Amino acid sequence: MRASQLFFPTLREVPAEAELPSHRLLLRAGFIRKLAAGVYSYLPLGYKVLKKIEAIAREETNAAGGQEILMPSLQPVELWQETGRWDVDVLFKLEDRSGRWHGLGMTHEEVVTDIVRRDVRSYKELPLNLYQIQTKFRDEPRPRGGVIRAREFIMLDSYSFDRDDEGLDLSYRKMRRAFSRAFARLGVDFIIVEAESGAIGGKDNQEYMVLAGSGEDMVLRCDQCGYAANAERCEIADRGYEPSDEPGEPLDVADTPGMKTIEQVTGFLKTPPKKLVKTLIYEADGKPIAALVRGDRDLNEAKMSRMLDMDKLEMASPEMIVKLTGAEVGFSGPVGLKNVRIVADYEIRAMANFVTGANKTDAHYLNVNLDRDFRVDGWADIRVASDGDPCPKCAGVMRATRGIEVGHIFKIETKYSKAMDATLLDEDGREKHFIMGCYGLGVSRMLAAVPEANHDKDGMIWPMSVAPFEAVVLLLNPDDEAQLGAAVRVYEELQERGVDVLLDERDERSGVKFKDADLLGIPVQIVVGRLASEGKVEVRLRRDKQGRELVLDEAAREIVSIIETEKRRLLEAADRVS
RNA sequence: CGGGGCGUGGCUCAGCUUGGUAGAGCGCUCGUUUCGGGUGCGAGAGGUCGGGAGUUCAAAUCUCCCCGCCCCGACCA
Numbered sequence: 001m002r003a004s005q006l007f008f009p010t011l012r013e014v015p016a017e018a019e020l021p022s023h024r025l026l027l028r029a030g031f032i033r034k035l036a037a038g039v040y041s042y043l044p045l046g047y048k049v050l051k052k053i054e055a056i057a058r059e060e061t062n063a064a065g066g067q068e069i070l071m072p073s074l075q076p077v078e079l080w081q082e083t084g085r086w087d088v089d090v091l092f093k094l095e096d097r098s099g100r101w102h103g104l105g106m107t108h109e110e111v112v113t114d115i116v117r118r119d120v121r122s123y124k125e126l127p128l129n130l131y132q133i134q135t136k137f138r139d140e141p142r143p144r145g146g147v148i149r150a151r152e153f154i155m156l157d158s159y160s161f162d163r164d165d166e167g168l169d170l171s172y173r174k175m176r177r178a179f180s181r182a183f184a185r186l187g188v189d190f191i192i193v194e195a196e197s198g199a200i201g202g203k204d205n206q207e208y209m210v211l212a213g214s215g216e217d218m219v220l221r222c223d224q225c226g227y228a229a230n231a232e233r234c235e236i237a238d239r240g241y242e243p244s245d246e247p248g249e250p251l252d253v254a255d256t257p258g259m260k261t262i263e264q265v266t267g268f269l270k271t272p273p274k275k276l277v278k279t280l281i282y283e284a285d286g287k288p289i290a291a292l293v294r295g296d297r298d299l300n301e302a303k304m305s306r307m308l309d310m311d312k313l314e315m316a317s318p319e320m321i322v323k324l325t326g327a328e329v330g331f332s333g334p335v336g337l338k339n340v341r342i343v344a345d346y347e348i349r350a351m352a353n354f355v356t357g358a359n360k361t362d363a364h365y366l367n368v369n370l371d372r373d374f375r376v377d378g379w380a381d382i383r384v385a386s387d388g389d390p391c392p393k394c395a396g397v398m399r400a401t402r403g404i405e406v407g408h409i410f411k412i413e414t415k416y417s418k419a420m421d422a423t424l425l426d427e428d429g430r431e432k433h434f435i436m437g438c439y440g441l442g443v444s445r446m447l448a449a450v451p452e453a454n455h456d457k458d459g460m461i462w463p464m465s466v467a468p469f470e471a472v473v474l475l476l477n478p479d480d481e482a483q484l485g486a487a488v489r490v491y492e493e494l495q496e497r498g499v500d501v502l503l504d505e506r507d508e509r510s511g512v513k514f515k516d517a518d519l520l521g522i523p524v525q526i527v528v529g530r531l532a533s534e535g536k537v538e539v540r541l542r543r544d545k546q547g548r549e550l551v552l553d554e555a556a557r558e559i560v561s562i563i564e565t566e567k568r569r570l571l572e573a574a575d576r577v578s
Numbered sequence: 579c580g581g582g583g584c585g586u587g588g589c590u591c592a593g594c595u596u597g598g599u600a601g602a603g604c605g606c607u608c609g610u611u612u613c614g615g616g617u618g619c620g621a622g623a624g625g626u627c628g629g630g631a632g633u634u635c636a637a638a639u640c641u642c643c644c645c646g647c648c649c650c651g652a653c654c655a
Contacts, residue, residue: 013590141653198655477613511615529614
């Protein structure tokens with residue numbers, strides 16, 4: 001490809017809308033353009049990278065036994081009603097001219113289960129893994145980061161069908177390996193973490209995280225045993241929370257007019273948040289329950305509902321709180337609280353002389369102590385994990401890092417097959433529900449995650465496997481015949497050897513070409529300049545820009561060798577993870 | 579959905595407080611110059627000031643309503 005023919009509108013200035021490095025760079029390099037919030041066009045270079053990402057995801061899924069299909073985006077309301085997911089608020093819904101409602105596919109459990117229940121009858125046809133790479137729609141409450149969290153995006157979604165748990169285990173392991181290999185080939189550092197399944201359902205599920213400081217998700221990793229989990233899922237060991245030996249001070253009351261939040265109370269009383277106990281009133285299946293966590297911690301609602309073994313857990317209404325505690329929201333506390341079950345986080349056990357709401361508007365208790373002033377009905381791990389928490393699997397300590405979720409795999413078991421009554425006839429002659437797994441890989445999100453994890457001040461740095469071009473020939477002065485001849489020769493020789501190469505022969509200053517080449521992040525740069533008159537060119541990697549001179553006769557061969565080495569390195573990385 | 583901010587040429591932004599001729603830089607076009615890190619010089623094109631209503635002799639500027647976009651939070655299948 002010749003740069004003069006290529007549509008890649010690069011921007012010198014950063015569009016005001018972009019915050020994340022990857023978003024800014026994708027816009028500046030002319031890879032994507034926004035049409036509306038969370039809705040993007042992929043321009044030639046962005047689309048080219050996207051297709052390379054897709055191809056790798058497809059290859060690995062095929063190798064794991066997946067069969068590619070393509071399901072509709074437009075899906076009738078009845079299908080969604082079968083599983084109750086019509087009420088999901090991120091589902092895009094639309095009405096047709098005759099008043100029928102449709103959902104735009106966000107994931108395709110319903111459709112694929114419908115396909116399978118119609119045409120798969122026998123255990124002999126299992127296991128089955130069907131997948132697609134397709135545009136998905138989600139009415140995100142808040143799109144952000146360009147294509148990181150979009151409302152229309154491209155995902156590979158795969159679904160496995162087995163007759164028993166052993167089969168599911170095997171299918172799951174195969175797909176986990178396939179995705180691991182794919183991400184390794186995409187040249188990113190990633191970790192697999194335990195995760196929350198959300199409303200997809202099922203118990204076992206794991207996420208693939210690309211480590212990046214700007215990631216939306218907080219991930220905890222044990223520095224000893226390697227346990228890793230999304231903070232929203234991460235368990236915390238009940239360890240190191242011995243009762244305090246601090247002598248108990250007498251219980252006291254402080255006036256705290258209008259001080260409702262932790263921040264206000266700590267500021268007003270000049271007490272650190274660690275000395276506060278937050279009391280959160282919930283309603284679980286109609287019954288009130290009080291949850292206690294340290295003032296600087298967050299309650300983990302998922303852990304709460306799991307512990308209570310209830311699906312429906314809601315913050316109590318302000319009216320309910322007034323009725324129960326006798327005080328407005330913001331002044332609840334465990335002392336003197338009646339007819340409410342009190343559940344406390346393990347960590348509270350190590351606290352003494354702490355501050356709580358006084359169950360009286362505009363007042364807080366000081367020097368509250370366990371047992372003396374109130375009783376806890378149950379101890380549990382109910383807070384969101386954070387840096388420094390004890391590992392649940394070993395004696396280690398967990399460290400927090402940020403990550404971008406680029407894949408999520410689930411054992412959904414019979415959640416959908418039961419809801420949709422999808423059954424097979426097993427060997428014993430009995431009807432059974434399919435045991436399912438589902439596996440999602442964010443294709444368009446990877447377009448951003450790769451440069452998010454791999455860029456410098458000058459632009460993106462693409463791995464060889466998905467780079468928009470493998471090499472770029474910078475013809476610095478097209479009017480210089482020696483340079484023109486050398487550049488065209490290298491360009492053509494590389495093409496003959498199957499290299500995906502760009503020739504920048506634009507009538508531009510050399511500075512523009514260097515800047516654009518860096519911005520685009522093409523891994524190998526071949527600079528054809530003054531040295532051309534001596535029959536030499538300079539080759540360098542975008543990564544480090546360490547240049548080396550090559551004589552023209554050997555240039556193409558050397559460059560091919562560099563490219564092959566890079567490709568091999570990525571494939572070897574894939575072999576290592578699997 | 580709650581809080582905050584923004585909307586003026588393709589891009590980044592000034593002008594708005596205190597109403598009166600719509601600006602700069604970059605980009606773009608033409609000429610010229612230069613040719614290994616977004617050249618120098620000259621000329622030029624390009625704007626319903628997000629939309630609507632109102633106040634006023636007069637609105638980018640003041641008032642109201644609506645729309646869009648961004649950030650923080652909630653949420654995130």
